[in-house]
Amino acid sequence: MNHFMKTRFGFVYFSMFAFIGIHMPFWPVWLEYKGISPSGIAALTALSFSLKIIFTPVVSNIVDRSGQRRKAAIILSLGLFVSLLVFSKTNEFIPIFLLTIFSFACWSPIMSLAESLATVTAREQKFDYGKVRLWGSVGFMVVAVSSGKLLAIFGESALLWSICGAAGLLFVSSCLLPKTKVSLIKSEEVTILAFFKSKWFVSFLIATTLIQGSHAGYYTFGSIHWRAEGLSDQIIGILWGSSVVGEVIVFAFGRVLLSRLGPVNVLIIGGIAAALRWLMIGSTDSIFLLLVAQCLHALSFGACHFAAMQIITNKVDASLSSTAQGIYSAFSMGLGMGIFVLLSGPFYSLLSGGTFFVMSAVSLAGTLCLLLLKSIEMNKISHSNTLKDMGRAMPEGT
Template sequence: MAEPAEARDPYPSFAWRLGFLYAALFLVVGCYLPYLPIWLHWRDLDADQIAVLLATPLFIRILFTPAISFAADLLGGRRAILIALAWGSLVSFLLLWAADGFWQMLLATALLAINWTTIMPLIETVAVAGIRSGALDYGRVRLWGSLSFIVASLGSGLLIGTLGAETVLPLLLAGTALMVLGAHFLPREFGGRAPLAASGLRRLKLTDAFDLVRAPLFLLFLLAASMVQASHALYYSFGRLHWRAQGIPDGVIGALWSVGVVAEIALFAASGRVIASIATARLLMLAGLAATLRWGLMAVDPPLWATALLQTLHAMSFGAAHLASIHFMTHAVPEDRAATAQGLYAAVVAGLVLGGATVASGPLYRTFAGEAYGAMACLALIGAGCAFLLMQHWRGELVVAVVPQPQSSGSGGKTWPAA
């Protein structure tokens, strides 16, 4: 018997297309993060110049990501903007490859940051559209990015070790070309919002974005997520260095990092059951508590076997925090400001707060070495406390009102109170 038309999945390939785009994105990330500094050193830049180039995207993100994300909400063509940003990233990597000297590289890096730092929030916005429609399980799609990161970091290391540092940019260009392809493959149905005439909504105004910034529950969420994610700053910046100082071989260090990512993948694979059984704000609180435990024990330089066990907590400290954040923005923010919310999240959590914690990690590690993880545990505990407050006050409602119809007075439509 033929399956009823209404029972068929209208977008059977959406999850696979989005999974391919995540995989392509993290192919680039998995090569960029560990190996771009090696390429910059190969191009004869000194340590201070390399630090400036690596820090540039953090500060560009704070300014440009919310603005471009709001433009995507305003215009409605998120897929088209995502495609343009992917092409812009490809051109930027080409310019970086051809750049001669620090100042040309700085200009190319700034252009790359403008394009690159908004891609992830827009991909997450497309994923949120899929969650709203019931077309995908976010974690099972996002795990392809984590798998791709492992493949890229290990595979790039082998290729660079064999062929030399000059292969870094060609690898980044190849990954970005796949990302361009993935952006074009996204279905149009999930790449934008309904036309204003069809939805009955007026055009967004800048004040609508500021309403989101002023919503107490959204700010409480940003504070909770920021503290939990920023608690990873010392680990990202000095984790490898500290393990080497403890005498752990580089191969074992690579395995320790892989344990964390594999644990994250396992959580994403089971994300549907996790979200169904644990409320979003509670999951964020548990992530903060797990991070507190993880960094608190790391501060005492545990033995290798205990360090390996603590690495499995990456599934909670990062994975659960990210999963909770995506689902909070899915249910607490109206669809008309979905990209704006993602842009603010990226700018504050992954830009301003994580960047500040990263800068602070330098003097902390220089002064306290591994004991500096105690400061990271304090950040995570603050995040858990904020998530507890969010759990007490948020009941799954929208934290700002839906943009009203032009004739909203007397329209009789349902509204949600702004928190």
């Protein structure tokens, strides 16, 4: 039963990151193929991230009240799949803009719902979350590389159908999610604002938002910068792939790292690694040094995300886990990414590779917030105390 459960979640993570593995590198390419201007592409890309700010915490909170996490994931993934099919009939900015709102409103909460189910089930059935989550990294790597080859053979028109295929796979995997039961909460017992009464949760949010937001310059202009530095598309593909290899290793062995160092310390290490990574990418065109910098993705994203999941699992009651995951996703993957994606355009126009130095400073700012977090005692957030003063707490102990 335990092995079957891990297989189901592994399939879900593979499907989610297969979608990301096509969308993140190649959605701008498809938009350009449809005749969207560079400023329009930047706006649509930022929109796809920013929708998390609204929809993820709201949907997650509704789901915590109903307990229907699996049903919500199925409905949302079906909505994503159908709306992406409609993109094939669009050629103008306004219809694409409106479809982007609907499709990525559906996409935005799915990961936090799956993460909530995975972390709660992993705790109940005592399996290693990291060894399930690593299949997401494998899915990203496999699909990103194969989509590049698909683009070379069939051209840009094939990209949309690949994205639709990934969304269809996500719908199928969502249907296999378990009906994990958690205690329901009454609507009056918790609100999203209650989380912001917690001093440690606010510090945690600011820190992770800055550290993950610092990746925006890389996601938006990493490949463009490397091409400007004279690197071939094949080398650039290897650089992207090498980053995910390190991430797989972290998710395979991250549980040991967290148990020895504690999740807050792991977040600090990840923030420092991110700052160093952006400094290296902005200052060298050495393939060897860039490979070293890309291996730091294992810490700047992989270890940080794993540690964040551990903090939420340990310090937020299971009945509120979807809400906590939703808020975390909305800020770190939505607000931070959306803001810095928009800012990275003007920064890159002015500074070129110097943009990565700015991103390094952003990550260091997040790391300083984590040092503040270490000085705050962390209590477990539950529906029985969400309306109390969240500043009072027990020691973190993790």
